Amino acid sequence: MPAEKQFDVDKVLDKAMQAFWLRGYEATSMQDLVDCTGVNRGSLYATYGDKHTLFLAALRMYDDTLRKKMLAELEARFAPRVTWHLIMRITYKRFQMLRLALKLRICS
Numbered sequence: 001m002p003a004e005k006q007f008d009v010d011k012v013l014d015k016a017m018q019a020f021w022l023r024g025y026e027a028t029s030m031q032d033l034v035d036c037t038g039v040n041r042g043s044l045y046a047t048y049g050d051k052h053t054l055f056l057a058a059l060r061m062y063d064d065t066l067r068k069k070m071l072a073e074l075e076a077r078f079a080p081r082v083t084w085h086l087i088m089r090i091t092y093k094r095f096q097m098l099r100l101a102l103k104l105r106i107c108s
Helices: 009-023 030-037 041-048 051-077 080-107
Strands: none
Touching (some): 030 041, 051 080
């Protein structure tokens, strides 16, 4: 049976997300992640496998948190129909920005 985690996974993901945000994915080393999270290298590897998987987990947490916050704010201010239309508009804009970012990255 696996040992119980001795750290708060959400806090570790938040700290990792901040490190990736500050330095960028490529410039963030595993040692940077060890330093900023306070979790030893072995535990990070045992939990996430590698830096890329940790990055994706942090990104998922960021996206989940952002979407929940956005939905709560919209629901508090607007009727359900208006909220739905705003969410669709925001989602569409996010995809447009992502496509543009990928296009710029491919072209540069």
